Amino acid sequence: MALLELKNVCINFGGLKAVDKFNLTLQKGELVGLIGPNGAGKTTVFNMITGVYPPTEGEIRFAEKRTNSLKPYKISAVGISRTFQNIRLFGELPVIDNVLVAFHQHTHAGLLASVWRSKKFWQEEQSLVKKATGLLAIFGLDTLKNEISKNLPYGQQRRLEIARALATEPKLLLLDEPAAGMNPQETAKLMLLIKDIQKKFDLTILLIEHDMQVVMGICERILVLDYGVTIAEGPPEKIKKDPKVIEAYLGEEIH
């Protein structure tokens, strides 16, 4: 059974076809890479899956349910979470609050219980903080939990974004260029961490990457997108040699 299925998905912005007849099937437990040159439509695919832009045509199904017309917060509730290409943390809030916000959809205290500060409210609050601290520890951020998140160094902000995404308790995690702006050592470390959390949280991961080398190491399957069209799909070895991919990245050979 496929976890995520995109069938002939298209989106137009005015006259521009940003993504055209895109097909993707993700099986549970897969780690798939989505690569392509700048402006190929990778992030647009993410935005369609997470409900930021509803697709103009086609169908998106998650766990057998159609999610085309759902709002982003509902899609998060179904079990899809994401990170952003240009970090979108809650900058003025402490590190731990960033994670606590993502827990919010699983909380039960109502407005009145919060105002009255009932016993149930305190118990829930305490267990949330505990859970959040545990999650931050996996990313080595637990000692920084009271720092204002915009003050963190870049690499830690990226890790915090992944931690926050995991706090929504997703089944499918979408990572949008998680290694952007990192040096090769940091990137290698991050890729190991991604592999690690995939196992730990029993996740299916779709990963956007700009740099081919990065995904080759960890993805089992890669999709290459160029000008909104899928130009190649398959295991890394095959993608590396695909003439169409080489052309998209390096340009046409001069005869």
Next chain:
Amino acid sequence: MNQLKKILLIILFLGLFLVLDLLISPRMNPYYLQILIYCGINIILAVSLNLINGFTGQFSIGHAGFMAIGGYTSAAFTFYLGPKILETLFLPLWFSKPLVFVAGLLLGGTLAAFAGLLVGIPSLRLRGDYLAIVTLGFGEIIRVFILNIDAIGGARGFSDVPKYTSLFWVLGFTVLTIVVVRNLVYSTHGRAFLSVREDEVAAEAMGINTTWYKVTAFVIGAFFAGIAGGLLGHYLQYLHTNSFTFIKSFEVVMMVVLGGMGSITGSILAAVILTLLPEVLRPVKDYRMVFYSILLVILMITRPQGIFGVREFNWDWLKKIFSRKKAQAEGA
């Protein structure tokens, strides 16, 4: 703290306010008493607006409109229905009058909250300056609408509103507002409000129903503004639409900005300062408002993020500042 202790604490505070009211009100210079009551009302306004502007990040300049709705509704209730209710209720007056007053205030607050719902809805599509203009317009619409209803005074103003507001009620509702907003903001719901302010797209992606939180902020903020309007009307015994122009809205916005967007203690302090300032400056007579404006400009230049920024006042700061000064004095 368990339920019983909490209820006892509330009764204790109510008793304290009542004693304060009975002791202070008759002895105090009425002018000072009035300033004290204005301070309370302005704190309610500033703290409730901070929930919308500071914590949820929806810039609203229509608070005077909500205040007017609450003020006129509660006044109409106590003026027209109040006497009839007092007649039919076979209860001692000391008990039934406050009952009528609270019912009026709650009704006013509820109607204001409903207006907040109506204004909250455009906030789903608009942001920043566009939303500000809509809320400004909405406030003016309410004012002009009331100006044309003869039953509540129209252009003459609504006079002979029963005098129910006393120090007790102002203290009570001020503390209630502060406690409700504080507890709300420092809870899982509060973090949801804040996430909307910080980054709407990310908040939505993390499962926050941003629509609901924006509207809720407006509804709660408007409710307390309505209560503040009711307290004012039953204190002055007179309501006129001129008290609810956009200038009043700006005053409240100034309190929130000056205190720090997202700081409750900042709003409280700023509300007190901005209420006292025009009174303190009375000796300079004609130049009063000039000085008032200059002081505001100076404050904004020296602390553009507001007195407390996004943080709350805490005692450790004071201790730090004092110990630093002490060390400096000793060093010198």
